[in-house]
Amino acid sequence: MTYCVGMVLDRGLVFMSDTRTNAGVDNVSTFRKMFTWEKPGERVLVLMTAGNLATTQAVVSELDERSKAVDERAPSLLEAPSMYQAARIVAGMLRDVIARHNQAGPAAESPFGATMILGGQIAGGPPRLFLIYAEGNFIEAGEDTPFFQIGETKYGRPILVRAYDPDMDFEAAVKLLLVSFDSTVKANLSVGAPFDLQIVQRDQLALGPSQRIPADDPYYDAISRRWGEALKSALEYLPDFSL
Amino acid sequence: MTYCVGMVLDRGLVFMSDTRTNAGVDNVSTFRKMFTWEKPGERVLVLMTAGNLATTQAVVSELDERSKAVDERAPSLLEAPSMYQAARIVAGMLRDVIARHNQAGPAAESPFGATMILGGQIAGGPPRLFLIYAEGNFIEAGEDTPFFQIGETKYGRPILVRAYDPDMDFEAAVKLLLVSFDSTVKANLSVGAPFDLQIVQRDQLALGPSQRIPADDPYYDAISRRWGEALKSALEYLPDFSL
Numbered sequence: 277m278t279y280c281v282g283m284v285l286d287r288g289l290v291f292m293s294d295t296r297t298n299a300g301v302d303n304v305s306t307f308r309k310m311f312t313w314e315k316p317g318e319r320v321l322v323l324m325t326a327g328n329l330a331t332t333q334a335v336v337s338e339l340d341e342r343s344k345a346v347d348e349r350a351p352s353l354l355e356a357p358s359m360y361q362a363a364r365i366v367a368g369m370l371r372d373v374i375a376r377h378n379q380a381g382p383a384a385e386s387p388f389g390a391t392m393i394l395g396g397q398i399a400g401g402p403p404r405l406f407l408i409y410a411e412g413n414f415i416e417a418g419e420d421t422p423f424f425q426i427g428e429t430k431y432g433r434p435i436l437v438r439a440y441d442p443d444m445d446f447e448a449a450v451k452l453l454l455v456s457f458d459s460t461v462k463a464n465l466s467v468g469a470p471f472d473l474q475i476v477q478r479d480q481l482a483l484g485p486s487q488r489i490p491a492d493d494p495y496y497d498a499i500s501r502r503w504g505e506a507l508k509s510a511l512e513y514l515p516d517f518s519l
Numbered sequence: 520m521t522y523c524v525g526m527v528l529d530r531g532l533v534f535m536s537d538t539r540t541n542a543g544v545d546n547v548s549t550f551r552k553m554f555t556w557e558k559p560g561e562r563v564l565v566l567m568t569a570g571n572l573a574t575t576q577a578v579v580s581e582l583d584e585r586s587k588a589v590d591e592r593a594p595s596l597l598e599a600p601s602m603y604q605a606a607r608i609v610a611g612m613l614r615d616v617i618a619r620h621n622q623a624g625p626a627a628e629s630p631f632g633a634t635m636i637l638g639g640q641i642a643g644g645p646p647r648l649f650l651i652y653a654e655g656n657f658i659e660a661g662e663d664t665p666f667f668q669i670g671e672t673k674y675g676r677p678i679l680v681r682a683y684d685p686d687m688d689f690e691a692a693v694k695l696l697l698v699s700f701d702s703t704v705k706a707n708l709s710v711g712a713p714f715d716l717q718i719v720q721r722d723q724l725a726l727g728p729s730q731r732i733p734a735d736d737p738y739y740d741a742i743s744r745r746w747g748e749a750l751k752s753a754l755e756y757l758p759d760f761s762l
Contacts, residue, residue: 430673463676475762517690519718
């Protein structure tokens with residue numbers, strides 16, 4: 277499994293992904309699920325992936341090759357005129373890779389599907405965030421749904437729904453995300469640290485601060501330990517039920 | 520879908536279930552999913568059900584008929600010598616009903632499966648709580664896993680894991696359950712109020728307080744509204760992340 281969240285704030289975009297992959301509980305590895313592209317001053321793109329690892333790695337490799345090969349005719353993320361066109365490129369690539377694997381030979385037990393979150397900003401447009409489906413179509417985050425989750429989305433959702441505020445600063449957003457990730461990690465063995473964090477500041481058109489947060493990070497550890505107490509205090513703050 | 524939680528406390532057992540059933544999003548009804556049997560002074564049993572409604576209703580009807588028919592030879596919940604034997608009766612009934620439906624005719628699109636939580640106390644034994652599977656086997660709650668959830672279990676789990684305390688009183692437990700239910704209702708349309716609440720006090724050997732909590736219950740409404748603020752305060756109480 278996987279857990280990734282992309283979030284639109286007034287100040288820009290925040291991305292966080294876990295790094296655990298597994299094929300059964302006895303075959304667990306660590307892989308990066310967050311990928312970035314930038315042309316400073318012109319564009320910045322962040323992609324997070326969930327689902328079949330062979331599929332998502334193939335998509336990222338092809339996107340990378342196209343970004344590097346100058347004489348490659350195919351559309352490249354570094355040439356896309358808008359975030360919408362960038363999302364179309366990623367979505368088309370995802371659909372093609374899945375179709376190729378499906379016809380390649382013996383059917384696998386697990387499907388080749390994958391889901392992706394693409395966000396970023398290209399000069400002339402605002403920061404935008406997309407959720408891309410295996411079918412090759414996608415939806416965009418808006419005011420009413422200002423964040424997307426992929427992978428094991430349920431455990432970490434209630435806190436996001438309740439505490440998200442478009443006005444929050446990046447520090448508060450990262451804290452919120454870490455609480456959401458911690459709830460998920462505590463409930464699903466197939467989601468695990470380290471977590472990759474990437475911030476994209478509005479109109480900077482370049483990658484903002486990024487960090488890899490390990491399982492033994494003192495701050496994450498403090499959040500994880502103290503969130504239990506904080507929740508208990510929050511419960512106590514509510515009026516008691518009378519039987 | 521469904522959401523039910525059964526919880527073992529030092530003081531006894533608490534049960535809460537929602538009442539929404541659906542076959543698709545355009546076919547929504549309200550059905551009770553909590554059923555009780557008692558012989559005051561000797562035994563008290565509470566059953567909650569999730570899954571195929573035809574299956575769970577058939578199981579409850581058969582359990583009821585056996586409890587009423589005095590000359591019925593088959594084992595009855597009101598005759599079972601222990602909670603373990605009561606769980607065996609329910610589990611066997613569940614497996615039989617599913618097997619009967621499976622061979623009865625055209626296969627349904629949705630499987631006939633169901634999961635149940637059975638709890639209670641029979642004179643001579645402590646209060647016990649079981650999670651019963653469609654296969655007809657079951658597990659019992661213990662110190663390390665002191666509560667069971669069935670149905671849409673994920674959204675409401677983190678708060679239970681963090682805030683559960685075997686020492687809590689029934690009032691606090693109901694508050695905790697309502698927060699867990701509220702998180703689930705907010706995330707999954709197929710879980711909905713009214714909620715049924717049943718308390719079983721240790722060694723009372725009779726049904727304790729019970730209540731149906733409607734969607735517009737003032738207390739539930741207050742919990743639902745104020746939990747968002749409480750969570751935000753809890754987040755603020757945590758140290759900020761520094762970029």
